[in-house]
Amino acid sequence: MEGHDFALWEKRVDALMVLCSSKGHFTVDGLRRALEDMGADAFEKHSYYERWIAAVNQNLIEDGVYTLEELATRMDEVAARGATYGEAAHG
Amino acid sequence: MPHDQHDHDHDHHGTSPSGHPYRHDNDEALTYWQRMEIAVRELLIEKGVTTAAEIAAQIDLMDSRSPANGAAVVARAWTDPAFKQRLLANAGDASREMGFDIGPLHLIAVENTADTHNLIVCTLCSCYPRNLLGLPPDWYKTRAYRSRAVREPRAVLTEFGVDVPQDSTIRVHDSTADMRYIVLPARPAGTENLSVEELAAWVTRDCMIGTALPRAPQVVSTGA
Structure with missing residues (x-):
């Protein structure tokens, strides 16, 4: 269980969390509330940064930064770009 | 212990024909x-x-950011009594004085003494003095550590190889969203003649979490 290299997408989740928090779109307490609302099994089923991106997203929608529809549309577009993270993220 | 999905990274054993370990790139199936x-x-x-x-x-x-930042702060506190006082009074300001960006957090340094050992944890998630130590290690984020650190700190410390005498006090500090802790370990005996830079090499990440004690730097033989 020693530290491992974080994947690029994980570092990006971390960066989005810090940046959006410093810009006032949510507080760490808001993130924690979203994490706790996911239920106990989320901690078994999902990895650390998977839970954090879910919490960041939940808070951004609540803050009105974008809508659930915009997110869904964009996630479909992303999936259509390719089968790997590299292709879907445009590198 | 919760099993993070990135553990699959470690399932790829072996090395390539050229002797390099296989390494992931951004070419796995999109999740x-x-x-x-x-x-x-x-x-x-x-x-x-x-x-x-x-x-x-x-x-x-x-x-x-790496634990070297925190180690520099600790070594300075060991050698500069006025700085140590400022660190214990307000660890954020004292660290900023050394040029480290601490952000808006309250940072509190807790001092290990002859009869008190300090341990930090975040029982709710993973709050950590990352501005001074970098990102937290995986074990710090596990449910096992987060729950056991407060319930049976002495047993947890023993597993880390730190035996705190029974008559010593163990203080466990639960980090919050805006309040982070860093342990100021006790300066080891026999280090009186070392420079600040040499002392910093004794201070590991785990020392500043409270799950280790400072020790002489290990000479690591560098492989291929």
Whole structure:
């Protein structure tokens, strides 16, 4: 269980969390509330940064930064770009 | 112990024909959560909340933080009594004095003494003095550590190889969203003649979490 290299997408989740928090779109307490609302099994089923991106997203929608529809549309577009993270993220 | 999915990274054993360990690139099957990260990031950029450059700079800053920052603070406190006083009074300000960006957090340094050992944890998630230590180790984020550190700290410390005498006090500090702790370990005996830089090499990440004690730097033989 020693530290491992974080994947690029994980570092990006971390960066989005810090940046959006410093810009006032949510507080760490808001993130924690979203994490706790996911239920106990989320901690078994999902990895650390998977839970954090879910919490960041939940808070951004609540803050009105974008809508659930915009997110869904964009996630479909992303999936259509390719089968790997590299292709879907445009590198 | 919760099993993070990135553990699959460690399932690829062996090395390539050229003797290098296999290494992941961004070429695994796209997951639902990765799609969400890409979508959220793109929407944030399009809405003008952030920019690609700002995200890259934040990652760069995060990558540049390491326990060496905290070790420099500890070594200074061991050698400069006035600084140590300022550190114990306000660890954020004292660290800023040394040029470290601490952000708006309250940072509290807790001192190990002859009869008190300090241990830090975040029982709720993973709050950590990352500005001085970088990102937390995986074990710090596990449910096992987060729950056991408060319930049976002495047993946890023994597993880390730290035996705190029964008549010593163990203080466990639960970090919060805006309040982070860092342990100021006791300066080991026999280090009186070392320079600040030499002392810093005795201070490991775990010393500043409270799960280790300072020790002479190990001579690591460098492989291929």
